[in-house]
Every structure is written in C-alpha cells, then in structure tokens.
Amino acid sequence: MxxxxxxxxxxxxxxxxxxxxxxxxxxxxxxxxxxxxxxxxxxxxxxxxxxxxxxxxxxxxxxxxxxxxxxxxxxxxxxxxxxxxxxxxxxxxxxxxxxxxxxxxxxxxxxxxxxxxxxxxxxxxxxxxxxxxxxxxxxxxxxxxxxxxxxxxxxxxxxxxxxxxxxxxxxxxxxxxxxxxxxxxxxxxxxxxxxxxxxxxxxxxxxxxxxxxxxxxxxxLGAVQFSITIGEVETLQAADYVPFLLLGLVGGGAAILLMRLVTLVDWLYGRTGLRTEFRPLLGGLAVGAMALVTPQVLSSGNGALYFDLTAEPALSIIAGVLLLKVMSAAISLGSGFRGGLFFASLFVGGLLGTLFSALVAFVAPSVAAGPLETALVGMTAVATGVVGGPLTMTFLALEVSGDLALAGGVLAAAIVASVLVRETFGYSFSTWRLHLRGETIRSAQDVGWIRSLTVGSMMRTDVRTVPVDTSIAELKAAFPLGSTSRVVAVDGEGRYAGIVLLADAYGEREDPEAESQTDIGTLLKFSDEWLSQAMNARTAAGAFQRANAEELAVLDRDNRVVGLLTEGFLLRRYAEELEKVRRDLSGER
Known part of the structure; x- marks a missing residue:
C-alpha cells in the first residue's frame, strides 16, 4: 500500500x-x-x-x-x-x-x-x-x-x-x-x-x-552487547572518593584533548589542500600502521577493553595502547571516516583509569578501590566529557557492571568531568562538530522555533515614507496629528535615512516660515539602527534594547525599507511561541 x-x-x-x-x-x-x-x-x-x-x-x-x-x-x-x-x-x-x-x-x-x-x-x-x-x-x-x-x-x-x-x-x-x-x-x-x-x-x-x-x-535477536563484570566491591569510605574526584578532572581533560585532536587532524588535512575524498585513504594507512603494533586500535575497541581489564597487562603496554588508541581515533574521525567517539571514549577512559589506579596504589595504598573499579570510573569520566551526559554515563557504568556500591564515586567523577568540560571547552563532541560547521547550539534544547520566528514573518509592510529633504511644514501637511505616530525618511535613491516621530515634528512650536525652511533631517532618529528580515526574535529584541526604540525599520540588502516592526508585537509573538514550547514540554494538548 x-x-x-x-x-x-x-x-x-x-x-x-x-x-x-x-x-x-x-x-x-x-x-x-x-x-x-x-x-x-x-x-x-x-x-x-x-x-x-x-x-x-x-x-x-x-x-x-x-x-x-x-x-x-x-x-x-x-x-x-x-x-x-x-x-x-x-x-x-x-x-x-x-x-x-x-x-x-x-x-x-x-x-x-x-x-x-x-x-x-x-x-x-x-x-x-x-x-x-x-x-x-x-x-x-x-x-x-x-x-x-x-x-x-x-x-x-x-x-x-x-x-x-x-x-x-x-x-x-x-x-x-x-x-x-x-x-x-x-x-x-x-x-x-x-x-x-x-x-x-x-x-x-x-x-x-x-x-x-x-x-x-x-x-x-542475539545481539552481542557490552558488559563488564567487576566482582564484589569493598565498602568505600569518604577518603576513597578523593581519587575519584581527581580522576574526574583527569578524565575531563582527556576528553577535551581527544576532541581537540580530531579537530587538529581535520585542520591539518585542510592545510594540505588534499581533496576530502582522498583523506580517508591516508587515515586508513595511518591506522593500519598502528594496527601492526597492536590490533587494539582497530574498530571501536570493545574487545580490547574487556581484554585489558581482565588480562591485566603491564602498565607500559596499557600506556602505549592508550596513546595509540587516542591517535587512531583522532586520525580516523579527522580524516573523514564516519562513526562516533562513544565507544572509543569508554576504551580510553578504562585504560586511563587503570593507569590512575596504579598511581593511587603507589601514593595511597590504603584506598579501597582497585583497578577494575577505577577503570570503570575512568570510563565514566572520559565518556561524560565526550558524550556530554553525566547521568547517562553514570547509569551506563552501573547497569553494565551491576554494582551499586560505586554509585557515589561514578557520579562524582561524572559531575567533575562534566563541569570541567563545560566551563573550559563548552561542547560535547556532537555539538562541537556542529560548532565547527558554524552552528551555535550547545545542546538539543529546541531553539529552532526561535530561528523560524523571524523579523520577516512578523513585520508589517504598510510603511509610510517621505524624502529626507521634506520640510517640517510639508510633513505636517501630509501627516495630520493622529494619522500615524512615525514615518520613515528615505534619501533620493530610496535608501533608509531614519525615522521621524510626528510628536517631535508637532512639538517644535516654531513659526510657519521657519518650518517651511527647515527639513526633517534635524528630527531623524535611529539612523544607525535597523532590522533585517532574516533576524530571529532574540537578535531583534537585542536591537530594540540597544536603540531604546519602540519601532524599527526593516531593510533589505540594498538598505531599502521593506517593513516596520514594533517591540511590543515582537515580545507578544515571542511569548506565544514560548507558551507553545511550555505546553509541548508538559504534554498539554
């Protein structure tokens, strides 16, 4: 059908x-x-x-x-x-x-x-x-x-x-x-x-x-899914959370480094002038070369993460794999391969947590958390920085491990990593890629309605214009008091010159002879402030605030007047759309 x-x-x-x-x-x-x-x-x-x-x-x-x-x-x-x-x-x-x-x-x-x-x-x-x-x-x-x-x-x-x-x-x-x-x-x-x-x-x-x-x-359907078994976790004391907080900072920094490296690789390719279609070939050659050292750099790294957490290889090997995985992920994405950093960030975080555990065991051997627990916290910290969801990563760590004893440590590290990335970098990997394309969004909160609420959709087009060399007396004759509140002045080529408030013209109290000899140029306001049809409601509201105006002219690309918009109507339409969003969020029909 x-x-x-x-x-x-x-x-x-x-x-x-x-x-x-x-x-x-x-x-x-x-x-x-x-x-x-x-x-x-x-x-x-x-x-x-x-x-x-x-x-x-x-x-x-x-x-x-x-x-x-x-x-x-x-x-x-x-x-x-x-x-x-x-x-x-x-x-x-x-x-x-x-x-x-x-x-x-x-x-x-x-x-x-x-x-x-x-x-x-x-x-x-x-x-x-x-x-x-x-x-x-x-x-x-x-x-x-x-x-x-x-x-x-x-x-x-x-x-x-x-x-x-x-x-x-x-x-x-x-x-x-x-x-x-x-x-x-x-x-x-x-x-x-x-x-x-x-x-x-x-x-x-x-x-x-x-x-x-x-x-x-x-x-x-028998899909093979991601899981970690860490066994029984000892009861954590207050002092045991300090290393987790530090690991949250380290993990957040690693997340920023990973995202920056992807951008750096993309920038370096751009500097070479190489066509986009040929970049994945070079990226594949680089990843293949690293795979000759260890295949753990290949694919998402699920199997490698499970192997490294259970086989307990030497710390030097873990450090080497960590470095190669960061480089291979950055090269893959920066060269044009399609995919995500979700699984890669878990892998990097797990290896980073294992190394951090060895450092903690050397500095403070009395801390209860072992390598597996610290690796799980490291996964949460790095993935939170890359993906951008602290509660998401906290639930992931708890659901894949099946152990609630680490809930406090995992959540603490996730929050610390999230705050660090937000305050120093400001983006998750997804929103960072959008930022590089010129978008300004930082989350999935619905701002599209603001963009669709443009000046062009709200302005009125019945604009009254007069030449800028019109005398005050001629203006009064053409627009009696009460006929309108303002008119738009244009130059000899029809371009915008400013707005004249009729209250100012009638408030001059000059004799008719002086008014006939004085043009309206002395009464012009907002000559340097106007709106464009493509402006959204938020940008237009800022223009009204800067100009301290109740109404502004809307101009086209040639600086010709195509409409007028009042601040009151703008705010009323903005409030209406905001109420629609509120009803959508609350589920009201």
Missing part, C-alpha cells in the same frame, strides 16, 4: 487522530520504534562483526580489537581499503546531494525533529564500512541515526506536533543506545540529556517504552 493510499484509509485516519489527540498513544508508538531500533542495532552489530571475520580472518566469537596481532601483515592495508570506499561514497554523495546529514541532536534543536531518512541511511552505511574495515570508530553514530530517522519519519506520517516528533526522535535514539548496552536506563537518559535536551514528565513513558522494547528485541 502506497503512502497516499495509507493516508486515505479510514482506519489509518482514526489511528492518526488518536495519536495526535491523546498523549497516551505515543507510548505504543515509541515502543514500536524501540523494536525497530533493537533490530537495527542487532543487524548493524552482526554486519560489522561479519565484516571483521571476513576481512581479518577472525575465528567465530572473537573480537577484532582483542587480537594479539594481525594474522597477516598485509591486513594492515584493510583500513586503507575502507578509506577508499568511504572516499568514493563522499564523492558520490557530494555530487548528487550537497546537504550534510542532520543528526538527532541538530534535528531536535533546529528542525523540530525532522530528519532525512535517505541521508541517514547513507551515514549509517558509511559508519558500517568504516567500522567493518577497522577504522577506529564506533557504530553508535550509525544505528542511532537510523533509529532516530525512522522515528522522525513516523512522526511526519502521523502528522504529529513539533514537540511529539521531537519526543519520538529521542525515543528512537534511546532505543538504539539501550539495545547496544543492554541498559534501558542508560538509553532513556541518553535521550533526555543529549537528544531531547531536557527532562519532562510527558517524555518519560515513551522513552522507557522505547528503551525496554529495544533491549528486549536486541536480546531476542
């Missing part, structure tokens, strides 16, 4: 009306999206591991990054081959589609949850190729993108309100993350903190329904 036929179906129309009018129907809709998300995660994970087995000759059940060495040195060229494929995809995508894909954070912040399904499929395919051929990136960017895009499509088909579409997009992302880690609370809070940008009662049930449905679906 086609989409048009579906929309014409009476049962479909009744279902659509029910979902639109009653918030409770969002819950089963989100659960269905969660089922899709769980299937997407299972299929993506299976496909990536199948590529690993095929390309790197891995035994069944083995992880690529957990290998001690490559079976054949020639396998170090496989990431470069993946770079060729990614470069080709970049070439064809740019040839036929110029707009970059919109991720869930950007979609919810600026576009009311609207995402392109086709562009999302392309990004997910690039992510799968990047990870499958060994680039040091995670799969989370791919399956989160697809799951959120499915949710966005469902919201458009059901013709839901802006706020409901945003909730469904967040639910799709929640389901993807929950399925990947077998952690429903982590998925839900990932959506709250990163995709929706706020916690609302109206969104709790849909988020949890999607997260639970996705987790159950992924389990049923």
């Amino acid at each position: 086609s989409l048009d036929a579906l929309r014409a179906n009476r049962s479909w129309r009744l279902l659509k009306a029910a979902v639109q009018r009653r918030a409770v129907f969002l819950i089963p809709t989100a659960a269905l999206i969660g089922i899709v998300a769980g299937a997407v995660v299972a299929a993506t994970t299976y496909s990536a591991r199948a590529l690993h087995r095929l390309l790197f000759a891995l035994p069944e059940g083995e992880r690529l990054s957990a290998q001690a060495a490559l079976l054949d040195p020639r396998m170090a060229l496989i990431p470069a081959l993946g770079g060729v494929l990614v470069g080709l995809s970049i070439f064809f995508v740019r040839r036929f589609r110029s707009r970059p894909p919109v991720d869930p954070i950007e979609a919810n912040a600026l576009h009311g949850g609207r995402m392109s399904f086709r562009e999302s499929v392309i990004l997910a395919a690039q992510t799968l190729v990047s990870n499958g051929f060994g680039a040091s990136v995670g799969l989370e960017a791919g399956y989160t993108q697809i799951s959120a895009a499915v949710a966005s499509w469902a919201g458009r088909v059901l013709e839901l309100r802006r706020g409901d579409v945003r909730i469904l997009v967040a639910s799709g992302a929640a389901g993807a993350v929950a399925a990947a880690f077998d952690a429903p609370l982590t998925g839900a809070f990932y959506a709250f903190e990163l995709i929706l940008g706020t916690y609302t009662i109206a969104a709790v049930a849909p988020m949890m329904a999607a997260a639970l449905a996705a987790t159950l679906t992924a389990n049923w």
Whole structure:
C-alpha cells in the first residue's frame, strides 16, 4: 500500500487522530520504534562483526580489537581499503546531494525533529564500512541515526506536533543506545540529556517504552552487547572518593584533548589542500600502521577493553595502547571516516583509569578501590566529557557492571568531568562538530522555533515614507496629528535615512516660515539602527534594547525599507511561541 493510499484509509485516519489527540498513544508508538531500533542495532552489530571475520580472518566469537596481532601483515592495508570506499561514497554523495546529514541532536534543536531518512541511511552505511574495515570508530553514530530517522519519519506520517516528533526522535535514539548496552536506563537518559535536551514528565513513558522494547528485541535477536563484570566491591569510605574526584578532572581533560585532536587532524588535512575524498585513504594507512603494533586500535575497541581489564597487562603496554588508541581515533574521525567517539571514549577512559589506579596504589595504598573499579570510573569520566551526559554515563557504568556500591564515586567523577568540560571547552563532541560547521547550539534544547520566528514573518509592510529633504511644514501637511505616530525618511535613491516621530515634528512650536525652511533631517532618529528580515526574535529584541526604540525599520540588502516592526508585537509573538514550547514540554494538548 502506497503512502497516499495509507493516508486515505479510514482506519489509518482514526489511528492518526488518536495519536495526535491523546498523549497516551505515543507510548505504543515509541515502543514500536524501540523494536525497530533493537533490530537495527542487532543487524548493524552482526554486519560489522561479519565484516571483521571476513576481512581479518577472525575465528567465530572473537573480537577484532582483542587480537594479539594481525594474522597477516598485509591486513594492515584493510583500513586503507575502507578509506577508499568511504572516499568514493563522499564523492558520490557530494555530487548528487550537497546537504550534510542532520543528526538527532541538530534535528531536535533546529528542525523540530525532522530528519532525512535517505541521508541517514547513507551515514549509517558509511559508519558500517568504516567500522567493518577497522577504522577506529564506533557504530553508535550509525544505528542511532537510523533509529532516530525512522522515528522522525513516523512522526511526519502521523502528522504529529513539533514537540511529539521531537519526543519520538529521542525515543528512537534511546532505543538504539539501550539495545547496544543492554541498559534501558542508560538509553532513556541518553535521550533526555543529549537528544531531547531536557527532562519532562510527558517524555518519560515513551522513552522507557522505547528503551525496554529495544533491549528486549536486541536480546531476542542475539545481539552481542557490552558488559563488564567487576566482582564484589569493598565498602568505600569518604577518603576513597578523593581519587575519584581527581580522576574526574583527569578524565575531563582527556576528553577535551581527544576532541581537540580530531579537530587538529581535520585542520591539518585542510592545510594540505588534499581533496576530502582522498583523506580517508591516508587515515586508513595511518591506522593500519598502528594496527601492526597492536590490533587494539582497530574498530571501536570493545574487545580490547574487556581484554585489558581482565588480562591485566603491564602498565607500559596499557600506556602505549592508550596513546595509540587516542591517535587512531583522532586520525580516523579527522580524516573523514564516519562513526562516533562513544565507544572509543569508554576504551580510553578504562585504560586511563587503570593507569590512575596504579598511581593511587603507589601514593595511597590504603584506598579501597582497585583497578577494575577505577577503570570503570575512568570510563565514566572520559565518556561524560565526550558524550556530554553525566547521568547517562553514570547509569551506563552501573547497569553494565551491576554494582551499586560505586554509585557515589561514578557520579562524582561524572559531575567533575562534566563541569570541567563545560566551563573550559563548552561542547560535547556532537555539538562541537556542529560548532565547527558554524552552528551555535550547545545542546538539543529546541531553539529552532526561535530561528523560524523571524523579523520577516512578523513585520508589517504598510510603511509610510517621505524624502529626507521634506520640510517640517510639508510633513505636517501630509501627516495630520493622529494619522500615524512615525514615518520613515528615505534619501533620493530610496535608501533608509531614519525615522521621524510626528510628536517631535508637532512639538517644535516654531513659526510657519521657519518650518517651511527647515527639513526633517534635524528630527531623524535611529539612523544607525535597523532590522533585517532574516533576524530571529532574540537578535531583534537585542536591537530594540540597544536603540531604546519602540519601532524599527526593516531593510533589505540594498538598505531599502521593506517593513516596520514594533517591540511590543515582537515580545507578544515571542511569548506565544514560548507558551507553545511550555505546553509541548508538559504534554498539554
């Protein structure tokens, strides 16, 4: 059945009306999206591991990054081959589609949850190729993108309100993350903190329904998920939290360094003048060279993290792997491979925590926390700095480990890392990449309605203009007192010169002869203050405040007057839109 036929179906129309009018129907809709998300995660994970087995000759059940060495040195060229494929995809995508894909954070912040399904499929395919051929990136960017895009499509088909579409997009992302880690609370809070940008009662049930449905679906399909077993943890005393707070600072600093390195690599490629399509090839060669030293730099690093936490290798080896993993992740993403830093940040944080544990054991051997516990806290700290969700990472650490004894230490490190990154850097990895593209958003909080509330949509076009050389007497004759409050003066070429308040003209109290000889140039106000049609409400409000004006002219690119806008009308429209946002957040219909 086609989409048009579906929309014409009476049962479909009744279902659509029910979902639109009653918030409770969002819950089963989100659960269905969660089922899709769980299937997407299972299929993506299976496909990536199948590529690993095929390309790197891995035994069944083995992880690529957990290998001690490559079976054949020639396998170090496989990431470069993946770079060729990614470069080709970049070439064809740019040839036929110029707009970059919109991720869930950007979609919810600026576009009311609207995402392109086709562009999302392309990004997910690039992510799968990047990870499958060994680039040091995670799969989370791919399956989160697809799951959120499915949710966005469902919201458009059901013709839901802006706020409901945003909730469904967040639910799709929640389901993807929950399925990947077998952690429903982590998925839900990932959506709250990163995709929706706020916690609302109206969104709790849909988020949890999607997260639970996705987790159950992924389990049923046999998806291999991320888990850590740390055994019984000793009871922590107050003094034991001090190292965790310090590790939070170190982890936050490492997160900033990792994000900066990605940007540095991208900048260095730009300085060379090399075409974007060829950059993944060089990045793949660099990653392959590091894989000859240790395959732990390949892919997301799940297997390597589990191996390093259980096999307890020498500290020198851990330090070397840590350095190589940071370099390989930065080179992979900076050169153009598609993927995320979520899993890489967990790996880096785990290794950093292990090294920090050795330092603590040397300086303060009485501290109760051991290497595994400290590694878990280090994972939380670095991932919080990169991903940007302290509660998300706290729940992840607790759900994958199954131990609540570390709750205080994990949360403390997450908060410290979050504060450090926010105060010194200001962005998570996702919002930092948007910042480099010229966007100003710092979270997924909905600011798109502010951008759509432009001066051009609010101005009135019935503008009364007079030449700037008009005399005061002529102005009074043309505009009797009470006919209008202000007129716009223009020069001989029709360009804006300023605004004349009729109260000023009639308040001169001069004799008729003087008024006939004096032009209105002496009465001009706001000659240097005006608005453009593209200004949003927030920028326009600042212009009114600077000018201390009640009404300003709106000009085009040639400085010709196209309209007028009053401050009172601007504030009233802003308040109306703000009330709509409040109703969306509270779930009011």
